[in-house]
Structure formats: C-alpha cells, structure tokens
Amino acid sequence: MxxxxxxxxxxxxxxxxxxxxxxxxxxxxxxxxxxxxxxxxxxxxxxxxxxxxxxxxxxxxxxxxxxxxxxxxxxxxxxxxxxRQSERKAGYRRYAEQLVKEGYAYYAFDTPADLDAMRIQFKSAENPSPQYNQNIREKMKNSLTLNAADVSKLLAEHVPHVVRIKMPLNETVSFTDMIRGEVSFHTSQVDDKVLLKADGMPTYHLAVVVDDYLMKISHAFRGEEWLPSAPVHVLLWKYLGWEADMPQWAHLPxxxxxxxxxxxxxxxxxxxxxxxxxxxxxxxxxxxxxxxxxxxxxxxxxxxxxxxxxxxxxxxxxxxxxxxxxxxxxxxxxxxxxxxxFDYEKAKWYNHEWIRKLGVKSLEFGVRSEFEKAGIQITDGVLLGKVIGLVKDRCTLLPDFVQQGAFFFQSPGSIDIDAVKPKWDDDRNMFFTELIRAYALSTLWETHDLEKEFKELAAANQLKPGDLMLPFRIMLVGGKFGPGVFDIAAIIGKEETIQRIKHTLQLLQL
RNA sequence: GGCCGGUUCGUCUAUCGGUUAGGACAGCCCCCUUUCACGGGGCAAAGACGGGUUCGAUUCCCGUACCGGCUACCA
Structure with a gap:
C-alpha cells in the first residue's frame, strides 16, 4: 500500500x-x-x-x-x-440499499416497542441483554421473515423501518490492529447492528465506513471502546467492495x-x-x-x-x-x-517543567492575563518580564504567578503581622527605622548593594541578619513567600521599599 | 451472562530470553537556601497466580484470577 x-x-x-x-x-x-x-x-x-x-x-x-x-x-x-455527516445524509441510503440488494443487509420493521418486548421476552439469567442477532432475527418483523410482497407493500406505504446488517452465520472476522496485533471475532457473537435509522440517518457504523472510504482515509485511530464493533466495520468494507481500501486500524487504550x-x-x-x-x-x-x-x-x-x-x-x-x-x-x-x-500531580509537573523551559517572552501573554483576571493591570512590560524571570521557577500553574508576584505591582493587601510580632522588640524597631534612613540616602539600588547595607547595619547594631530578614520579607510581600528579599526591594524601588517598611512599622505600633 | 481487550513499584512507564528489573511523579531523609520554592544527593517501592517451552523466563504459549470495554434506531 x-x-x-x-x-x-x-x-x-x-x-x-x-x-x-x-x-x-x-x-x-x-x-x-x-x-x-x-x-x-x-x-x-x-x-x-x-x-x-x-x-x-x-x-x-x-x-x-x-x-x-x-x-x-x-x-x-x-x-x-x-x-458534517448531517449534511451528507442523502448519500448514505444508496449504500444501505446496495447492501440489502446484495443480501448483506435487510429491512427491519420492528418498532421500538417491539424491540423492548423482545428484550424482555428473551431476557434470562444466562442472557441478561438479548441482542438482535442471527437467532432473534428469525422471530422479528423484517425482510428475512416477511415475504417479498409484504415487504414491498410496507416499503411502498413508507412504514418506518431500519436497515440492519446481516451477520454471517459462522465466520471469523479478523484484522490487524497497529497496537494490538491480530484481533479476531466470531460472527455468531456479533449482533445485526442497525446501519440506517428510521429517520434516514446512518448510524455510526455505516457512516464511518462510507465516509472513511469516500474521504480516502488511510489509517483509522479511535478509542478502545470501539473494538467490539470493529468486525461490523471490517465486514462492511468487504461487503461494499472496498476491502482493498480499508484503512489500517489502531484502537487506543x-x-x-x-x-x-x-x-x-x-x-x-x-x-x-x-x-x-x-x-x-x-x-x-x-x-x-x-x-x-x-x-x-x-x-x-x-x-x-x-x-x-x-x-x-x-x-x-x-x-x-x-x-x-x-x-x-x-x-x-x-x-x-x-x-x-490519569495522575493530576504528574500533569502539574509537566506544566511546571514547561513554565521553567519556556522563555519569559512566551509566558508573557498568559501571565499578563492572569494578573488582569486578578484585577491587576500591567502597564510596565519590562517589569513584567523581570518578575516572570524571577518567579517562574516556583510556579506550577499560571495563576501561581499572581500569588508569587502581585506584590511587585501593588502593595501587599495584607501583612502577616502575627508572624513578626512574637519576636519583635525595640532593637528591631530601631534597626528598621535606621534602615529607612540608610536606604533613603542610598545612591545605589541594586540587589547586592541593598544586601550589603542591610547586613552592615545589622552588624553595627549587633543583630543577626537572620532575625531581621523574615520581618523585612513580610514588610515587602506580606507573608513568608516570594523570591530573594533584596531582589524584591531592588525591583520595587527605593520609594516603595521605604513606604512598605514604614507601613508595617506603623502596624506594629498599634 | 456473553464477546473482546488488558495486567512491571501507590501512579505513568523502560526492558524487544540472560539486568543488582532502569527512569519519572508522589512519599520519606539529607544538603543547598537567614522565606517558600528550584536544585543536588539518598531511602523505600514492582513483574497477579499456576502450568508449560527453554540451559535460562518479566519477556514466548496455555489456563486461572482480577480489572476494563462493549452488549441502543448513541457515538
């Protein structure tokens, strides 16, 4: 092929x-x-x-x-x-008729009520769901059991009817599935599926074969739930005379x-x-x-x-x-x-990997719309890029950027003051008051300058920087999260940094 | 019930007869980090069962069990 x-x-x-x-x-x-x-x-x-x-x-x-x-x-x-198959409706009937003419299918006049009755009548412990198959069809109202004259009459009177495939008595239908290898079915186990419905529409079984043929489909992939009806399709390809053109099948798990x-x-x-x-x-x-x-x-x-x-x-x-x-x-x-x-945790891991892998540029659009969804308008594209670069390693899903980066664009909505209070004392208060003064006089505003100044001031006051950095972080971002504190201070700028320190200092006074 | 399909760590999976059965997610521990993550290192964790075939089976064959799909004038 x-x-x-x-x-x-x-x-x-x-x-x-x-x-x-x-x-x-x-x-x-x-x-x-x-x-x-x-x-x-x-x-x-x-x-x-x-x-x-x-x-x-x-x-x-x-x-x-x-x-x-x-x-x-x-x-x-x-x-x-x-x-759209609904728009192809007119084309299917002739194939169904052809199958009937050649003895591969037949008309069935059973009403939905007849079918219900059949299922009740033949239902048993061994056979909980009776099918319209080669045994049952002998007992139903169709062109196999009715004589030709009656069938013609019913047809002429437009009595509602369907066309069913006539499954052969004792054959094995097999085909090679690209995933599963050879798969076989015995025709005695397959029912006489409806091909053309009473409303003139084809069922999936007829439509899929006719359209795959007409559209020159070479390979047909579908879910595993279709495997049981595959023999019907394979037979249809054969009965319609298109066996040589049948696509290769693959039934996905x-x-x-x-x-x-x-x-x-x-x-x-x-x-x-x-x-x-x-x-x-x-x-x-x-x-x-x-x-x-x-x-x-x-x-x-x-x-x-x-x-x-x-x-x-x-x-x-x-x-x-x-x-x-x-x-x-x-x-x-x-x-x-x-x-x-399906493992959702693993799914999130893939997203995390892709956020890390993708460049700032590719993430910008999605991240921007997350911020906007959260009510934060982004006016500074350069800033946005910096923020994305700084926080993307810690974001799994796009909305995480808001949680991880909102404080770059606006003052924190709330300050986790309880996380600071227990260890708060006059020394610390003094330190931050001095820090405000020192930062206000700074001419350099880069990450390492800020860190150096902070630590020198701590040393001068005989305080451990470790005891001061968490409070500082909370002042800037509102809680115990986010990238490096001095990176944050560097990005939000002198005025905003001092403003946020002052704000928390006020809160602590109350 | 019948038919068809499937079966390796908790989960996704590698292995095309010979491996200490490998990786990833999740879990746990350690390191890094004066937040939280990222990252690095480590631990724990699997061939459903029974028969064959074979010098040798996770791998090939058969059976059993279990799970799933289908069993509509739905796809």
Missing part, C-alpha cells in the same frame, strides 16, 4: 472535549504530520437528538489552543466537503480514573478536583461550567506533552517533548495496550 496518509478525528458534538478525545486527536495529528499526510476533522452528528449548540465550535477552539489544526474540516474546508477503575469521566474531575475537559465548557441547557485545563492555568505545550505520554513513550527516559519533537519521535507501535490512570 503506497497511498497518501490521511487520518481523521470524528467527534460527535455533544459537549466538552475531554482528555481522551484530545489524545486521540493528538495521535492522529502526530501520525499524519510525521508521514506528510492530512489530518481531517469530520463531525459525526448523525444523532439529531443529541445535538448540543456550541459543541462543534468548542471542538475547533480546543484544537486551535492545542496547536493541532486540521487540514480539512467543516470550517477549514477541503476537497471532500461537506465534513483508555484513560482511566485515578482512583478505583473505569474510564475517566467529567464527574471524576468534579469529584477529585481536577479538570477533564481541555477548555472551559458551559452546558447550554444547565448553564453549568466545567473548568478546563486551559483556564486552570496549563500551557498548551504542557497539555499536549502530558497527553502524549499517557500511553506512549519514545523508549528512553525522556519525558519532555515539544510538538515538533513528538511529530518526529511518535510511533503507533510504541503505544501501550493497557489503559492509563
């Missing part, structure tokens, strides 16, 4: 895009870009009952934030438009919840206090907002990096990769078979 690599991400727009979805996008994207191929996004909106306004737009915003731009999609356009077992859901994030969606998602019906990684303060570089490492590694100890590096190193063969529990 020597055709162009074309992969697709096919989400159904029903809500926020969660971790697993973005990882599927990422693996698709990496594989496509590595092979000089195309990355297509196709919207699988065949279930009109589940339409959610804003969900599609959200998906594209998310991809943009992650830097995973599609080559073709409903909004990017492309030679195989339309890319699931991302599991950190505690217990089971796949990660939005609820787990709410429960355990971490994001699951890539970006904030507001449910249009309930107006409930679910926090995303972006809004939580993650960098897209870190988000992509941590997602890639959930189930893949390059075979070395290396853990930090940029997107271009991932494109170069990625390989589907090195993707794990087993699911991975």
């Amino acid at each position: 020597n055709r162009k690599v074309r992969v697709r991400f096919a989400p159904s727009p029903t809500g926020g895009l969660h971790l697993g979805g973005v990882r599927t996008v990422l693996f698709n994207y990496l594989f496509a870009k590595q092979n000089g191929g195309d990355f297509i996004v196709r919207i699988e909106d065949t279930d009109q009952g589940r339409f959610v306004t804003g969900a599609e737009e959200y998906i594209f915003n998310t991809l943009k934030w992650c830097g995973l731009e599609p080559d073709e999609s409903p909004i990017h356009g492309g030679p195989f438009a339309p890319y 699931l991302i599991l919840k950190p505690d217990g077992n089971g796949k990660l859901s939005k609820r787990d994030g709410d429960r355990l206090g971490f994001p699951v969606f890539a970006m904030n998602w507001t449910d249009p019906a309930t107006h409930e907002t679910t926090t995303g990684f972006k809004e939580k303060g993650f960098l897209p570089e870190a988000f992509v990096n941590l997602l890639a490492m959930l189930g893949w590694n390059d075979g070395t100890d290396r853990e930090i990769f940029s997107l271009p590096e991932l494109i170069e190193k990625f390989s589907m063969e090195r993707v794990h078979k087993g699911g991975a529990k």
